[in-house]
């Protein structure tokens with residue numbers, strides 16, 4: 116098992132994948148990690164769609180500016196905000212904010228677990244939400260907010276760069 120620091124260091128956006136499938140047990144563990152996180156009111160106002168079907172991934176790739184990672188990765192985890200679940204308790208703030216936060220926390224935890232298991236992925240935000248929702252026949256108001264192509268890396272990312280800490284952290 117990786118230390119947290121190793122895990123954080125190893126998590127890099129990976130956009131090229133080999134053809135090996137994601138083992139069923141690995142996907143189960145990834146989904147388990149995704150649902151283990153915090154959520155507003157512990158409502159878990161998100162839905163996860165694990166897309167392995169190649170034809171469906173090809174359609175999603177087209178709805179994601181043709182990003183080839185979608186078609187190449189053996190599994191794409193589509194992380195969706197379930198606004199109505201959070202809205203029932205928290206109103207507009209739950210609908211607009213908490214459900215999106217719930218879904219993105221789940222996505223991040225899924226990615227970290229995938230890395231822990233020797234897999235790699237990339238967070239995708241650039242896609243046509245309505246098109247992806249249509250392709251996946253999602254329930255009304257279930258909004259795809261992030262996608263995570265997952266598989267075994269076939270590229271090594273370059274060095275990580277970050278903005279200066281002083282541009283990010285505000286001290287008061």
Ligand SMILES: Cc1cc2nc3c(=O)[nH]c(=O)nc-3n(C[C@H](O)[C@H](O)[C@H](O)COP(=O)(O)O)c2cc1C
Nearest residue numbers: 126127128129130182237238239240241242272275
């Ligand atoms: C909200 C968000 C949206 C992103 N959208 C895309 C995307 O559509 N396509 C892509 O290739 N990478 C996307 N990325 C990945 C970033 O480019 C990447 O995280 C960043 O360059 C830092 O690299 P690292 O993840 O290796 O640390 C996105 C990341 C985030 C957090």
